[in-house]
Amino acid sequence: MKHLTKFLACTGVAMALLGSGAALALQPAGGAQAPAAAAQPGPELVTEDGIVSGTMRITFNTRTNKDASGDFKDGSPALGAKDVYELDMAVAKTTKFTGQITRQPNLYTKTLMRRKQDALLTYSIDLAVLNPRDLKQSKNVGKWVGTVPIDQATGAFDLGGGKATESPLRIAVDAVGRAKAFTDNFAGRMVGKAEKKEGLAAYTYKRVVGNKTVSVTVKKSDPMRFENAVLAMGPAETYPRVIVNGRLDFDYETGNWYTDGLRFKYTLDGQEYEDIVTGSIKWVEDADRKTNGKGYYDFNLRFNEDKNRKAGSEADAFAKMSDEEAFFAVDNTVPSLTGRVSYVDTMSGVGEDAVPVSSVVTYSLNANKLTKQQAMNFFKMWLIGIGPINDE
Numbered sequence: 001m002k003h004l005t006k007f008l009a010c011t012g013v014a015m016a017l018l019g020s021g022a023a024l025a026l027q028p029a030g031g032a033q034a035p036a037a038a039a040q041p042g043p044e045l046v047t048e049d050g051i052v053s054g055t056m057r058i059t060f061n062t063r064t065n066k067d068a069s070g071d072f073k074d075g076s077p078a079l080g081a082k083d084v085y086e087l088d089m090a091v092a093k094t095t096k097f098t099g100q101i102t103r104q105p106n107l108y109t110k111t112l113m114r115r116k117q118d119a120l121l122t123y124s125i126d127l128a129v130l131n132p133r134d135l136k137q138s139k140n141v142g143k144w145v146g147t148v149p150i151d152q153a154t155g156a157f158d159l160g161g162g163k164a165t166e167s168p169l170r171i172a173v174d175a176v177g178r179a180k181a182f183t184d185n186f187a188g189r190m191v192g193k194a195e196k197k198e199g200l201a202a203y204t205y206k207r208v209v210g211n212k213t214v215s216v217t218v219k220k221s222d223p224m225r226f227e228n229a230v231l232a233m234g235p236a237e238t239y240p241r242v243i244v245n246g247r248l249d250f251d252y253e254t255g256n257w258y259t260d261g262l263r264f265k266y267t268l269d270g271q272e273y274e275d276i277v278t279g280s281i282k283w284v285e286d287a288d289r290k291t292n293g294k295g296y297y298d299f300n301l302r303f304n305e306d307k308n309r310k311a312g313s314e315a316d317a318f319a320k321m322s323d324e325e326a327f328f329a330v331d332n333t334v335p336s337l338t339g340r341v342s343y344v345d346t347m348s349g350v351g352e353d354a355v356p357v358s359s360v361v362t363y364s365l366n367a368n369k370l371t372k373q374q375a376m377n378f379f380k381m382w383l384i385g386i387g388p389i390n391d392e
Contacts, residue, residue: 043268043371046092051337051367051375054089054097058359058390062105063348072107072116079107079117085386087125089363091379092372094132095235097144099125103387106150119150121157121387123169127235141235142173146186150387159229159384160187171234184241187230191223192388203249216280218251218258224388226262231380239376242266246277248385255283257389259301264377275374278302279336290354293345299365303335303374332368337378339365359390 061084062077072079082102089097101124107117125144131137146169147162162168168185175181204217224247231242246262262277279301286294302308341363345356367375382389 042271043373045335045369045371046367046375047369048093049339049366050090050093050364051370051372052089052091052339052363052365052379053093054087054363056089056359056361056363057086058356058361059084059086060355060357060359062103063355063357067107071109073110073113076107077105080104083387085390089379090130091376093135094130095239095376096128096130096138097125097383098128099123099144101125101383101386121148121150123147127171127173129235139176141176141179142171144171144232144234146170148186148384150192155192155388157190157192157384159189160185169232171232173234173236179236182233182237184232184234185230186232186384188226188228188243190229190384191225191227192385216258218249218256219253222250222252223247224250224385226381229381229384231377231384238268239373240266240268242377242380244377244381250388255285257281257283257297262381264374264381266373266377268373273373275303275377276306277337277378278305289345290347290351293347293356293359294343295345296340296342298340299338301337301378303337303370305334308334335369335374337365337367337370337375341365361390 061081065078065081067076067078069079082104085101085103087097087099087101091097102122104117104120104122106115106119108115123144123146126140127142127144128138128140145167147165147167148169149158149161149164150156151158159169163185170183170185172183173179173181202217202219204215226244226246226248229244231244233239233241243265244262245265246259248257248259248262250257258280259278264273264275264277266273282298282300284296284298286292289295341361343356344360346358347354348357349355365375
């Protein structure tokens with residue numbers, strides 16, 4: 001609860017009205033200083049399972065609906081074929097996202113290599129808030145809509161590029177109850193997986209577990225970079241506009257993701273914050289994945305690890321682990337996002353050539369001493385990268 005401190009001078013007596021309990025304190029006017037205002041508390045920390053939860057159904061139409069006209073490059077999808085990502089997800093249990101994101105690729109003519117279709121993401125997601133006292137009650141408050149042009153040669157997603165076609169990527173919220181209407185646009189760039197893999201370089205990631213520094217070297221690291229990527233405010237004003245910089249890198253040999261520092265900058269209640277997210281997202285395949293399509297991402301992301309690391313004997317618990325085991329070990333002494341994103345894929349093809357043509361993805365991510373804003377910021381960033389993250 002926010003505390004309101006108001007000083008009144010009346011006939012030489014200072015009266016302090018402190019807190020919502022309306023407690024009155026009388027002080028003589030002669031020289032005693034009023035106490036300094038208490039520092040404003042930060043957002044509430046939450047430890048709960050399912051801070052990000054729900055399902056996503058993916059249909060890779062570009063892998064099944066192929067060009068039959070002969071007009072486009074061999075192996076091209078048909079004109080107008082799009083991958084579809086259908087969402088039914090919740091963040092912090094009180095904010096719901098339902099709808100879809102579609103993704104279409106560039107198409108080039110077979111002979112002259114003229115581009116006949118531009119690569120594009122299109123968002124159409126309904127936003128709802130749920131009553132914290134009764135989660136069965138919900139109210140639609142707006143939409144996350146718009147388009148994102150993609151330069152597939154460089155992998156650059158222009159988050160503000162939809163303005164050119166009067167379809168900026170934005171969160172548009174209606175006036176509901178006492179909440180004001182607002183529209184806020186996304187901006188900046190995300191550079192996704194590279195189209196050409198020949199130039200991918202090795203990269204070494206380090207982390208400190210207790211007093212032990214461990215490292216993992218990725219031989220073919222494909223970075224997904226965020227370059228002043230602006231995440232729009234919403235669905236409520238308590239989830240502010242955020243600027244993201246940093247990299248989330250994919251390892252083609254293991255299927256794992258790593259980051260040595262995703263930086264989220266934002267202002268909340270007049271106070272500036274910067275969260276630095278480090279850690280790993282490990283891909284674990286079922287032994288029979290080629291037939292049953294099962295696998296999952298195991299999340300181990302830490303928020304502001306350097307500021308929250310405690311000196312002590314935590315290293316003892318990891319002393320007998322290899323560097324790689326220790327790198328993926330969960331340390332619950334620091335704020336973290338853990339849990340799983342599980343896939344059940346329908347495969348097409350034989351053996352090593354088998355690829356998913358559809359996926360049912362179940363999210364069950366857990367917060368350990370995180371704020372709702374931190375969970376929401378990560379979720380928005382994750383949806384911006386929905387194409388590269390789910391490619392295989």
